[in-house]
Structures are given as structure tokens and as C-alpha cells.
Amino acid sequence: MRYQKILYITAAIAIAALVYALAETTVYLPVCLGFPGDSWEYETTGSPFYIEATLTTLIRYDGYWCSSPALSFSATTDKVRVEVYAVGDDQYYVVTGRCVAEGESVGTSVDWTLARYHGVQVYHTCTDAKSYYVEIKYDAYYN
Numbered sequence: 001m002r003y004q005k006i007l008y009i010t011a012a013i014a015i016a017a018l019v020y021a022l023a024e025t026t027v028y029l030p031v032c033l034g035f036p037g038d039s040w041e042y043e044t045t046g047s048p049f050y051i052e053a054t055l056t057t058l059i060r061y062d063g064y065w066c067s068s069p070a071l072s073f074s075a076t077t078d079k080v081r082v083e084v085y086a087v088g089d090d091q092y093y094v095v096t097g098r099c100v101a102e103g104e105s106v107g108t109s110v111d112w113t114l115a116r117y118h119g120v121q122v123y124h125t126c127t128d129a130k131s132y133y134v135e136i137k138y139d140a141y142y143n
Contacts, residue, residue, distance in 0.1 A: 023143070028056075029136040032066040033080065033124035038131075043119035048140040051084045052107030053120040055100050057135035066133045073129070075102055080134055081123040082106045088114040099126035112143060 025048075031040045058080065059066075060073035083097025084106055092114035097106055110118065120138050124131070 034065040047112040049112040050141040054105040054137040058102040059133040061131040079126040083121045086110040086115040086118040088116040
């Protein structure tokens with residue numbers, strides 16, 4: 001009887017971990033923003049209730065197309081614009097964004113009953129650097 005109880009508890013923990021794993025999707029996205037005004041987008045399908053993008057890496061370059069890494073740059077003034085968005089039925093559209101430095105995040109709530117597509121856009125519009133290499137951690141949370 002004791003082993004059966006341990007087996008039930010172990011199964012319950014495993015099921016809870018599986019449900020949690022299915023409730024969050026994380027994607028790591030590397031990209032070179034090769035010149036001022038350049039942009040990049042990642043989009044996927046689904047109906048999350050919350051989306052968030054975190055700028056995990058920001059490297060400034062003195063040359064275009066991520067050539068010639070800068071010898072120095074500011075972790076607080078070097079920024080790129082990050083926007084998260086969701087699109088769906090009945091002309092549903094939600095977007096939020098701002099210029100962020102490395103380590104900062106942008107997120108928004110989503111009406112999961114209407115959303116069908118969601119994603120992140122990154123723009124090289126906040127500073128006058130020639131190019132940036134960025135890595136974005138994009139999270140979508142589902143019911």
C-alpha cells in the first residue's frame with residue numbers, strides 16, 4: 001500500500017510538470033540588425049494569454065552587417081526597439097513595444113479567445129550604431 005501511494009504521488013508530480021511544460025513556450029532568436037532602420041520579425045500561430053520578449057544579448061558593431069565589433073559601448077544607452085504583438089479574429093490586434101537595453105523585457109496580455117498569431121519584432125531605430133547583433137528570448141504563456 002505504501003508503494004502504491006508513492007507511485008500515485010510520483011505520477012501526480014509528473015503530470016503537473018507536463019502540464020506546466022505545455023503551458024509555456026520559449027524560443028531563443030539570434031539576429032543581426034545590419035544597418036540603422038533594419039528590422040526583423042518572428043511570428044508563430046497560437047492563442048496565448050501573455051507574451052514577452054527579453055533582450056538577452058546586445059553587441060554593437062562599428063561596421064555594417066555585424067562586422068568589426070565595437071571596442072566599447074554602453075549597456076544602458078545602446079538600445080534596440082522590441083515589440084510584441086498578437087493578431088486574430090474580428091480585427092483583433094494588440095501590440096506593445098519600446099527601446100530596451102540588454103536584460104530588459106517587453107510584454108503584454110493577450111485575449112486568447114481571439115488571438116491566432118503572435119510574435120516579436122526588433123528594430124534598429126533607437127541609436128546611431130552601424131549594426132547590432134541581438135538575441136531575443138520570446139515566451140508565450142498558454143492556458
